[in-house]
Amino acid sequence: MHLVPHVVICEGCDAVYPKTPLASGETARCTRCGTELERYMGDTHKRILPLVVAGLLMFAVANLFPIVSIAIGGKHSTTTLVGAVMALTEEGMGEVAMLVLATTLLFPLLQLLILLYLLIPLTRQRRPPGFTQLVKALQSLQPWGMVEVFLLGILVAIVKLTSSAEVIAGPALGAFVALTVLLTAILSFQPRNFWQLAFAEPESRA
Ligand SMILES: [Zn+2]
Structure with missing residues (x-):
């Protein structure tokens, strides 16, 4: 159409x-x-769906639990990845930090949410509304998929260079490691494969 x-x-x-x-x-x-x-592709998309759900869960855990402990004036406080980046780039770098966070956190989250929205109806042979636009959006987001993982690497490097901060070996760090593995598997599914699926399953069945 x-x-x-x-x-x-x-x-x-x-x-x-x-x-x-x-x-x-x-x-x-x-x-x-x-x-x-x-x-x-066969039913590859059906195998990707549980990975996307797991990815969203790991994303939540990775960002809601503290990942860094910072000592300020003899007092230790813990913070999430977002909080840590904000704190470490506070001096005159606020806007850069916001930009980094937008691209590293928002883009992978958007990708996971769009995939979820597209994949659930497709398991029942249906195309959701906005299918064409969302597949195109996925295609333009594709290169950004692993950026969040690089962000974690940068954070660990910063922490290693700063004596006042250390990475907490807690649920958030574990979730980031799991998210890396999941994203690698999820992003091996090329968005263009959606076109094949869509045309293999006519809309008249819906
Ligand atoms: Zn060619």
């Missing part, structure tokens, strides 16, 4: 190919530049 469903455009060189159904284990590649066009 929104797109031409019968063609595939190569992401590497913009060559246009007619869409052909793939069998189990098959991959379509561009004959000009070798870029992967499509891969048979």
Whole structure:
């Protein structure tokens, strides 16, 4: 309805190919530049859904529990990742900190929420409202997916250089490690695979 469903455009060189159904284990590649066009997915999306739910839970635990302990004037106080970044960049860096937090926390959270919204109706062969726009949003968010993990790395580095702060080996740190593993698995699911799913399952069934 929104797109031409019968063609595939190569992401590497913009060559246009007619869409052909793939069998189990098959991959379509561009004959000009070798870029992967499509891969048979089967019910991969059904395996991704529980990972997304687990990812959201880990995201909550990672950000709600304290992860850093900071000593100020002989008094120890604990803070979350957000609080720690804010505290460590407070001197004249407030705006940068806000920007870093927006891109590192909001983007992965948005990705997980959009995936959840798209995947739940698809398990019942349905396309949710706003399907096309949300898949496009996912495609533009894709490069940002692992940034939060880099943020944690930076935080640990800062803490190691500062004598007043230390990382707490608690639930938040464990959740971050789990989130890293989950994100790696979740982000191996390419958003463009949604197009294949959508066209394989006609709207008339809904
Ligand atoms: Zn190509």
